[in-house]
Amino acid sequence: MKRLGEILLLCCALVLLMGADSQDARFEQLGSKIMCTCSCAQMLLKCNHVGCPNSAQMIQQLHQQVNSQPNDEQVLQWFREQWGVTAVVEPATHGFELIAWLLPPIVGFSCLGLLVFIVLTWRKRAIAAGPANVVLDPHMEALRARARQETEI
Amino acid sequence: MPLLGSFCLLFALALSAYCFVVGIVGAVRKDFVGYRMAETARRAGMATFAAVTLAAFALVWAAFANDFSLSYILHHSNRSLAAPYKFAVLWSGQEGSLLFWSWLLATYGFVLRWRHKVDQRLVAITSMVLAGIQVFFLLLCNFVANPFGVEPGPIALDGAGLNPLLQYPEMVIHPPMLYLGYVGFSLPFAFALAALIMRYPGEKWIHITRRWTMVTWLFLSVGISLGAHWAYAVLGWGGYWGWDPVENASLLPWITGTAFLHSVMMQEKRGMMKMWNIWLIFTTFMLAILGTMLTRGGAVSSVHAFAQSAIGAWFYWFLGIVFVVCLTFFIINRDHLASENQLESLVSRESSFMFNNLVLLAAMFAVLCGTLFPILSEAVRGYKITVGGPFFNKVVIPIGLFLIFLTAVGPLLAWGSTSWGSIKRNFAIPFFSSVALGVGLIAFGMRPFSDMSHFYAWSTFVLCTLVIATITSEFIRGGLVLRGKMNTNLLFAIFHLMRRNMRRYGGYVVHFGMILFFIGVAGQAFNQEKELEMGIGDKLQVGHYTLTLTADNHDDTPVYESQATILDVQKDGRYYTTLYPERRAYKASGGQPLTVVANHISLQEDLYVIYEGQNEGRPIIKAFINPLVVWVWIGVIVVVFGTGLALVPNAVRVTVAVPAAVPAIDNQQDMQPAGVGK
Numbered sequence: 001m002k003r004l005g006e007i008l009l010l011c012c013a014l015v016l017l018m019g020a021d022s023q024d025a026r027f028e029q030l031g032s033k034i035m036c037t038c039s040c041a042q043m044l045l046k047c048n049h050v051g052c053p054n055s056a057q058m059i060q061q062l063h064q065q066v067n068s069q070p071n072d073e074q075v076l077q078w079f080r081e082q083w084g085v086t087a088v089v090e091p092a093t094h095g096f097e098l099i100a101w102l103l104p105p106i107v108g109f110s111c112l113g114l115l116v117f118i119v120l121t122w123r124k125r126a127i128a129a130g131p132a133n134v135v136l137d138p139h140m141e142a143l144r145a146r147a148r149q150e151t152e153i
Numbered sequence: 154m155p156l157l158g159s160f161c162l163l164f165a166l167a168l169s170a171y172c173f174v175v176g177i178v179g180a181v182r183k184d185f186v187g188y189r190m191a192e193t194a195r196r197a198g199m200a201t202f203a204a205v206t207l208a209a210f211a212l213v214w215a216a217f218a219n220d221f222s223l224s225y226i227l228h229h230s231n232r233s234l235a236a237p238y239k240f241a242v243l244w245s246g247q248e249g250s251l252l253f254w255s256w257l258l259a260t261y262g263f264v265l266r267w268r269h270k271v272d273q274r275l276v277a278i279t280s281m282v283l284a285g286i287q288v289f290f291l292l293l294c295n296f297v298a299n300p301f302g303v304e305p306g307p308i309a310l311d312g313a314g315l316n317p318l319l320q321y322p323e324m325v326i327h328p329p330m331l332y333l334g335y336v337g338f339s340l341p342f343a344f345a346l347a348a349l350i351m352r353y354p355g356e357k358w359i360h361i362t363r364r365w366t367m368v369t370w371l372f373l374s375v376g377i378s379l380g381a382h383w384a385y386a387v388l389g390w391g392g393y394w395g396w397d398p399v400e401n402a403s404l405l406p407w408i409t410g411t412a413f414l415h416s417v418m419m420q421e422k423r424g425m426m427k428m429w430n431i432w433l434i435f436t437t438f439m440l441a442i443l444g445t446m447l448t449r450g451g452a453v454s455s456v457h458a459f460a461q462s463a464i465g466a467w468f469y470w471f472l473g474i475v476f477v478v479c480l481t482f483f484i485i486n487r488d489h490l491a492s493e494n495q496l497e498s499l500v501s502r503e504s505s506f507m508f509n510n511l512v513l514l515a516a517m518f519a520v521l522c523g524t525l526f527p528i529l530s531e532a533v534r535g536y537k538i539t540v541g542g543p544f545f546n547k548v549v550i551p552i553g554l555f556l557i558f559l560t561a562v563g564p565l566l567a568w569g570s571t572s573w574g575s576i577k578r579n580f581a582i583p584f585f586s587s588v589a590l591g592v593g594l595i596a597f598g599m600r601p602f603s604d605m606s607h608f609y610a611w612s613t614f615v616l617c618t619l620v621i622a623t624i625t626s627e628f629i630r631g632g633l634v635l636r637g638k639m640n641t642n643l644l645f646a647i648f649h650l651m652r653r654n655m656r657r658y659g660g661y662v663v664h665f666g667m668i669l670f671f672i673g674v675a676g677q678a679f680n681q682e683k684e685l686e687m688g689i690g691d692k693l694q695v696g697h698y699t700l701t702l703t704a705d706n707h708d709d710t711p712v713y714e715s716q717a718t719i720l721d722v723q724k725d726g727r728y729y730t731t732l733y734p735e736r737r738a739y740k741a742s743g744g745q746p747l748t749v750v751a752n753h754i755s756l757q758e759d760l761y762v763i764y765e766g767q768n769e770g771r772p773i774i775k776a777f778i779n780p781l782v783v784w785v786w787i788g789v790i791v792v793v794f795g796t797g798l799a800l801v802p803n804a805v806r807v808t809v810a811v812p813a814a815v816p817a818i819d820n821q822q823d824m825q826p827a828g829v830g831k
Binding site: 025032033035042043046085086087088089090091096097099100101103104107108111112115116118119122123125 | 390499508514515526529533536540542543544547552604
């Protein structure tokens, strides 16, 4: 079992080393988070508006920012400041907009915690009630089991 | 005819108001007079259907008669519009679509009231709830967005025509399907509220509404899919889902409806989750109304802006009233919803349903949060931020992956509790199949850790294999058990197995369809695209395709002007196909452009080419390679087929002869779903 774990760990490490992020990939990734501001309602790298007054300039700026800024969030922040908050289609990971990122996991995990709590409470109650309250007739139990099996309930 | 339509709308409002008010009186008075009043309310409800049908017919008639004295017809039709689209005028604008909504609701109500003998008292109160919803929509049709409003000034010779983007065969079907879905959820909602109001004993209301809910869910699924296909085939941006607020709005009730379809089984079979189910169906209905409000109200920016107006405030009020009514009756009668059973184990079918519901609700909340966050941002910070695809992909995809995992695990767990032995036995083959596929994909060159989208795609393929293996093993194990009992071959045994429990095995087919859908979606991670300004004879290389421009033609028809190219396509140096991407400008709509996508479909990938426009007389061509997209549409077809199967009644009613001698059964090993275990 221990050996199997080691092999799995090694495989994971190998797989992790297979990929390497490039500047092109970063450009593509960031480009898919910025919207063209010519009111075509398309992503910057998808804008197919011929003669678009903004996309060429924005794409050039994106190239420059990707080369000069090491942090993706800084690039997006630069575009927010330069072209307005609506230019970036992803909420910022700081300030008020952080709430958009935090709300789904907070609510999700709270619900999960609540669910586990309910299940555990039910189980405790079932254990506390104990089997003493239930008088089991083996013949009836066998019939019930067969009925459950055959009706797939 | 428009005068008749206008009159019918008013008459329908009076009838549905009568149905609602007298229905309440009939429900309160439980004597003979109350019964007679409820009967008149039922008949008034049925007459509402006739009145709204006449109104809808009058509007369609006006479209066919080119009656441009009506403002609605003037702005949504013209003389050269083809007949099917004239019919589609009914739902192509704000006023018409509200009338269409009213008509669908009246139709559902008519069927319900017609079949009132299922349970007269329950149907009477359900009918009253439906009438309340009908009153709201007819109020809108009569006083806020009247489709029979007359255009001031002289009558125009021709209309503005239908939006060219909507002149597409699927657009004739997509909105009615969506509306059938949205409106259809009114029925289970009305039944649930009625059952709560009258403290209806037992789960009969769920049995009555089960098929309604499934059919409604099916309509909504088809409606959403047709919309996605339309976006892919017509809008020409290379994708089919853009996380637009209105798309999200249609997804929200679909997610909670899906959760309801699953959790309702807990109530039917174990008498559990009654409160949850009631609120799930209430929420589904309210989300359907919210979806309509988002589409109509203009609260969020959307590509579906054609339907926006100041009507949203009415929906806010309606939504508030619905919530207060639901909450009031829930508080008054909540003791009626106490659970009959309790969960015995975390590793059981019940808990898998609960987790499934939790995950679906988390997905719904994430989509709702992203959709409404711009409104929150505007209220708090004074400006509206944009929340688009990247946010939704980051938040929803992990939830979706967990959901696929649960789809694999759930069916193999037994009701009550599952033993460790049975888990090991049932999961061994599916687990090793999926691990083998994961390793195989890496061995064949997939790099899941090079990019997050590739990791998601790889995880999707692995988890989908797990689901396919579990579904297959369910069918085969069940088939093997029956083959032994029936002395027949495996295929016939599987067929017979399905006929015994159509709902369960139809459900598995639906799961299989969803898996195909997810495989198609995962293909997006490997999309490629290239754009080039081309002259005659120029070549565009994208992936292993070479596109050669052989002609660039201009055409002028009475309806539109077009610019089209002919592209010869070679794949790996051999002739593959010829594509004809085109761009049209519709004259009636002031030259509004429309992209005619040239798409060559295969099971492996789509070669999707668009004519973007011209630069100094030279066409600009953009080509996409979209892998596995066709599996999205195949998945939807399988989902439709599976839902159809689940709707078919079982062929065999299983009876257990009580006096039969039964051998002792080891519960740990044998109380598993049929086909599981040995």
